[in-house]
Amino acid sequence: MLTILFDGVAYGMLLFVLACGLAITLGLMNFVNLAHGAFAMAGGYVTVLAMSKLGLPFLACLPLAFLVAALLGMILEPTLYRRLYGKSHFDQVLFSIGLAFMAVATVDFFMGSTQQNIRLPEWLRGRSEIGGVGMGHYRLLIIGVCAALAIGLQLILSKTRFGSRLRAAVDDTRVASGLGINVNRVFLFTFAFGSGIAGLGGALGAEVFGLDPTFPLKFMIYFLIVVSVGGTTTITGPLLASLLLGIADVAGKYYFPKMGAFVIYSVMIVILLWRPQGLFSRGSGK
Amino acid sequence: MSGPQPAFPLARVSRRAEWIILAVALVSVLLLPRYYPVMNQMAIIALFAVSLDLILGYAGIVSLGHAAFFGLGVYTAALFAKHVHGDPFLGLVIAAIAAALLGLATAVLILRGTDLTRLMVTLGVALILLELANKLDWLTGGADGLQGVVMAPVLGLFTFDMAGRTAYLYSLTILLLMLFLARRLVASPFGMSLQAIRDNRLRAEAIGIPVNARLAAIYTISAGVAGIAGGLLAQTTSFASLDALDFQRSADILLVLVIGGTGYLFGGVIGAVIFTAMHHWLSAVTPQYWQFWIGLMLVVIVLAGRERLVRAILSPFTWLLGLARGRSGPAK
Numbered sequence: 225m226l227t228i229l230f231d232g233v234a235y236g237m238l239l240f241v242l243a244c245g246l247a248i249t250l251g252l253m254n255f256v257n258l259a260h261g262a263f264a265m266a267g268g269y270v271t272v273l274a275m276s277k278l279g280l281p282f283l284a285c286l287p288l289a290f291l292v293a294a295l296l297g298m299i300l301e302p303t304l305y306r307r308l309y310g311k312s313h314f315d316q317v318l319f320s321i322g323l324a325f326m327a328v329a330t331v332d333f334f335m336g337s338t339q340q341n342i343r344l345p346e347w348l349r350g351r352s353e354i355g356g357v358g359m360g361h362y363r364l365l366i367i368g369v370c371a372a373l374a375i376g377l378q379l380i381l382s383k384t385r386f387g388s389r390l391r392a393a394v395d396d397t398r399v400a401s402g403l404g405i406n407v408n409r410v411f412l413f414t415f416a417f418g419s420g421i422a423g424l425g426g427a428l429g430a431e432v433f434g435l436d437p438t439f440p441l442k443f444m445i446y447f448l449i450v451v452s453v454g455g456t457t458t459i460t461g462p463l464l465a466s467l468l469l470g471i472a473d474v475a476g477k478y479y480f481p482k483m484g485a486f487v488i489y490s491v492m493i494v495i496l497l498w499r500p501q502g503l504f505s506r507g508s509g510k
Numbered sequence: 511m512s513g514p515q516p517a518f519p520l521a522r523v524s525r526r527a528e529w530i531i532l533a534v535a536l537v538s539v540l541l542l543p544r545y546y547p548v549m550n551q552m553a554i555i556a557l558f559a560v561s562l563d564l565i566l567g568y569a570g571i572v573s574l575g576h577a578a579f580f581g582l583g584v585y586t587a588a589l590f591a592k593h594v595h596g597d598p599f600l601g602l603v604i605a606a607i608a609a610a611l612l613g614l615a616t617a618v619l620i621l622r623g624t625d626l627t628r629l630m631v632t633l634g635v636a637l638i639l640l641e642l643a644n645k646l647d648w649l650t651g652g653a654d655g656l657q658g659v660v661m662a663p664v665l666g667l668f669t670f671d672m673a674g675r676t677a678y679l680y681s682l683t684i685l686l687l688m689l690f691l692a693r694r695l696v697a698s699p700f701g702m703s704l705q706a707i708r709d710n711r712l713r714a715e716a717i718g719i720p721v722n723a724r725l726a727a728i729y730t731i732s733a734g735v736a737g738i739a740g741g742l743l744a745q746t747t748s749f750a751s752l753d754a755l756d757f758q759r760s761a762d763i764l765l766v767l768v769i770g771g772t773g774y775l776f777g778g779v780i781g782a783v784i785f786t787a788m789h790h791w792l793s794a795v796t797p798q799y800w801q802f803w804i805g806l807m808l809v810v811i812v813l814a815g816r817e818r819l820v821r822a823i824l825s826p827f828t829w830l831l832g833l834a835r836g837r838s839g840p841a842k
Contacts, residue, residue, distance in 0.1 A: 317574070317629065486642075
């Protein structure tokens with residue numbers, strides 16, 4: 225029972241890492257990016273390649289995955305994404321689905337459609353009993369990384385100069401640029417950072433979720449659930465939503481294996497009916 | 511012709527476009543017997559796109575899960591033909607009713623919230639149906655698909671032949687019929703009120719349009735039409751499979767509509783012809799990577815601007831239309 229809870233928390237934390245980049249672009253920059261999973265997939269494949277071809281240790285691959293995905297975001301933001309900030313959500317959806325499809329086909333072309341495996345180092349594969357609860361070491365690592373990330377993000381957004389610039393740029397782009405804030409640069413870094421986190425999530429999650437070219441589409445719905453249920457005005461909203469989703473999904477699969485993903489989808493629909501702005505957003509949100 | 515003129519200028523050309531489509535379709539029946547199966551696909555996808563245009567182009571409802579209704583139509587028609595009765599028209603009616611009922615039941619979901627919420631719940635509904643079809647394998651055949659659908663002759667006269675001639679003519683007839691009905695619908699006061707809601711929901715409410723009831727109604731109708739398109743697919747291919755409900759299907763149909771343009775019904779038809787022709791040709795060249803080209807098309811179209819593309823596609827047609835108008839009306 226507690227083990228399920230623990231696994232659910234780890235699963236949810238992982239979802240949070242994967243989705244919080246999307247929460248940033250969607251909530252702060254108001255851009256619907258359905259290709260978000262593609263950045264996560266990029267991180268996953270970077271890890272697989274770096275480990276098998278370069279022989280790097282797993283932990284060294286994590287920052288690498290972050291950097292590559294962030295770089296990818298840094299290239300794509302000014303060339304493609306920036307033109308779409310002012311367009312309708314419908315255009316953004318079409319555009320980012322297109323990008324996701326292209327990513328899927330490209331990875332399929334270069335890497336083949338088979339599922340890739342990540343060989344975890346020995347010390348991460350074990351399991352410990354702590355207070356009668358079996359905890360996988362890898363799950364513990366995931367929870368640690370994600371908790372650090374969540375706290376860090378919250379601090380960056382609320383306490384640093386960059387965070388206040390970003391919030392200013394989002395609230396009123398014109399006034400912000402009038403005050404001398406380089407809005408384009410702020411958005412560029414935010415987007416790259418969000419993509420980088422997704423890449424990190426992809427690297428961490430490759431072992432749990434499995435990694436194959438359809439990854440961006442398969443998990444798109446999960447990211448969207450996290451973001452839309454959690455609301456996009458805070459970091460804590462998506463965090464709680466992903467924990468909830470993780471625990472519900474793991475418990476659902478354990479107790480009612482026949483029901484498959486029904487539980488998740490139905491819960492999402494009910495929550496969105498009940499609170500269209502998300503479960504944890506205050507007031508009407510932005 | 512009675513009824514007010516639609517505000518969107520493209521809608522005005524539609525009456526002549528109808529004759530051109532009819533003429534092209536009839537000529538295609540005579541000249542291209544080798545391509546009956548492909549043209550059958552075109553007609554079905556066109557009808558599906560028209561159903562999406564009804565909600566997207568006229569009522570402004572974005573949907574990422576329209577395949578739910580299409581897929582329900584596919585399975586209903588296939589199961590009905592297999593277990594109850596093989597008559598095609600009866601099957602279509604049942605498929606339409608089933609899909610429309612689902613549309614009515616889920617219309618509640620699209621009335622509230624923002625675009626994002628709507629994208630999510632429509633996607634969610636489609637995914638739930640896909641899960642259902644996958645899990646209920648004693649009924650639907652699961653991942654193996656549903657085989658052994660045997661259709662009775664259309665009207666008791668025309669059997670479905672191997673070349674697909676009957677299938678194509680049958681789908682084409684239904685498509686033209688539905689196009690005609692859809693055009694009447696969107697030009698009616700009901701259709702006008704939908705466009706008012708699309709353009710400014712608050713104002714529409716203020717002048718006394720029952721916004722929620724109208725949106726629910728068009729969503730139900732659109733679902734029914736999508737169900738008919740699905741029914742046609744099941745009947746003409748004698749097969750139902752899970753990919754009818756797949757997310758890919760919903761994305762494809764969005765692309766079809768975007769290629770042809772939204773908000774004037776014929777965009778779906780033009781888009782379906784272009785899309786299916788490209789699919790046919792590109793998947794012959796690179797079978798696996800068809801998805802890449804879909805993605806590229808979507809990205810390019812959005813970056814280039816959707817409206818401009820529609821105008822570029824339509825320009826040869828408008829030239830034709832001008833020609834037809836210069837002489838004494840539509841000749842065909």
